Amino acid sequence: MSAAEPTTTILDGSGVGPGGITRVLTEVVRHWPAGHRLRVVAAPPSWPVPADRAADVELVSHQASGRAGAIGAATATLRRVTAGAPRDRTRVLSLSPSAAILGSRLPVTTVVHDLAFRLWPHDLSTAVRQYRRVSYGAAVRRSARLLCVSARTRHDLLGLYGVADERTAIWHPGSDLAAAGDLPTPLADLSRRGGSWLVVAGHAPHKGVELAVDALAELPGHTLAVLTGGHRIDRFSAAVRRAGVADRVLFLGHLPEPEYAATVAGAAAFLMPSHFEGYGLPAAEALRLGTPAVVSPDPALHEATAGRAVRMTAWSAEALVAAVTAAVGGPRPAAGGHGRSWRTATEHLVGLLAAEPSTRPAARVAG
Template identity: 35%
Template sequence: MKILFDGLPITGQSLAIVSEHLLEGWLEHAPEDELHLAVGPNAELTVPDGVIVHQVPFGRSQTISRIHRQNTVLPRLAREIGADALLATLPTTAIVKMPCPKFLIAYDLRHELRPEQFSRMNRIQRRFSYRWEQAAAIGCISDRTRKDLLASRPHLADRPVVLAYLGGDHVDGWPRPHVPGDYALAFGQYGNKNVDLVIDAWGELEKRGNTRPLRIVGLGGSVRPQVEQKIADLGLTDRVTAMHWLPDDEFRKVFAGAGMVVFPSDFEGFGMPAVEAMRMDIPVVITPEPALVEVTAGHAEVMDGWDAPALADAVQRCEAWGPERVVEARAHAADFTWAHTASVMRELMVAELAGAPR
């Protein structure tokens, strides 16, 4: 098959990670396929050898240019290469009719279910640019996302809306220390990661005599001073380190060297850090958030509430894990591979092109 990947929305790290590893998994699963990737000028990703890249220039406004190019360049490109299918790396893709079926990957509906975590413009943009109804089939990265999508749009049940877990095997090549570090790792790049909750929990743990340091990564320039002030106010400056965005190599080293991952997110479509941690033998603490509970499947320490004492309790329970829990978690995470993600999406395309009944 000839498949055109719509990578024009790729700007941030998360979507770039998914795109480049999905392409790798696709080449592993179906090396006979011809893969084409359309990307804009600001896409920062490592494209695997064997993928044909089409650079698409943008104008001054990246959003307007991206929408315009998706509705002019993508159809023309699909005709020129004779594409059998278009795979959108985000549900925002071409509105116009394409010369081939469209397939979407659904990540989450956080902008609808947690609207306060998004700007008004961002919510409007997603509302009008996500093209669910035009998809021949949709792969959802968790059953939580699948249920949310069908609950809000029951008419999509007339087409395949299936489970397509993301992979985690990209961490297999990350540098691993001989001995895990003594620090816990948390993430601060988005509001749903609940940095304040983590810091409050570390304040609670300090009162209980906890000695494990904490590193919080991914703090942007405007957020980091506020986080550092909260850390200072709680007297945790010698225990908690607020870190900025790290280069990829440094981030991988810090992640792989952690002795525990603390991930108290209030909303996830999948929960990539949890899968990555399990695959690298790092114990994970999570909230009772549906997608996190789903993908960890009993192999993470789950908070029994949503406040700082509940998180502190879960961290202490996780401290008591034996090696067998870590081994079981790694075995579970072994099932999450990018080749499997590719196989699910490819099967949807094969069925559609064969005219299989929906």
């Protein structure tokens, strides 16, 4: 089956949660090529189909409430929509590992973003670790092919699950954003006063925001804007109280894409002092917007930014201060000069879906 031939792709979103994976869903749907049909199963609650899409898109269902209910409903829906579908004209793509793919009557390709639940399980409840163990195990067993967003994730699949490289491929997401809009009110007020801000991704415990908070005392003249995505982390609030810098930290809730782009584009630097990443899309987006990026020593972040970010030499506040000082003191990156567009990334994804896997799924799945 050629990638140029019109097809129907059933896109499973049951494993998609807050953060960068939701952006991946939105941009992939937005840039899916015209003439190819998409049927989206179990999209996140309230997720809207992009109005500026090119393809024929049908939103079959949103995620049901509760983890068990969401997976059960998605499994049943996948079973229904794949039953009787022509195998030579229909493909199934899961945007993140999910046990719901067990309901598919057709081969499945799964995108794997990271294996954080195995390599950085801190702060995850026992229930979440067990759920991810089941969902990732199902994805490894059932998927005909696994697409890894970084070489680091591909390496982790081999080491933890014994998945041979012949059964995987690397797919880097796009990094372009819509033109920047208005700043959120707190930053607009700060900008009018001539203030400068640093932005840090902060919607999950492994993002290392506590390092940015501890570094703030040695970074005078900057306010720290924490992007929570609507998921405020208690330990980060506690770190702010402990450091006594509440007057210089802004916790921002979920931002519409234009406000997000304006916030990042207007920052003195974008920080990702993460303890673990599978890729690091926000850092790549910052560079593409022309904002200096500072990243931790994590290898996936180095890969996502192609070595163009200033890299911390250790996971410490001191190393972050040195990296921010270097980033802010140097020339700003050229806007649009890093990464690839979502259109290019989606075309690559469509091509990977059309390719036949060279090996069958492995029988062994490590716990």
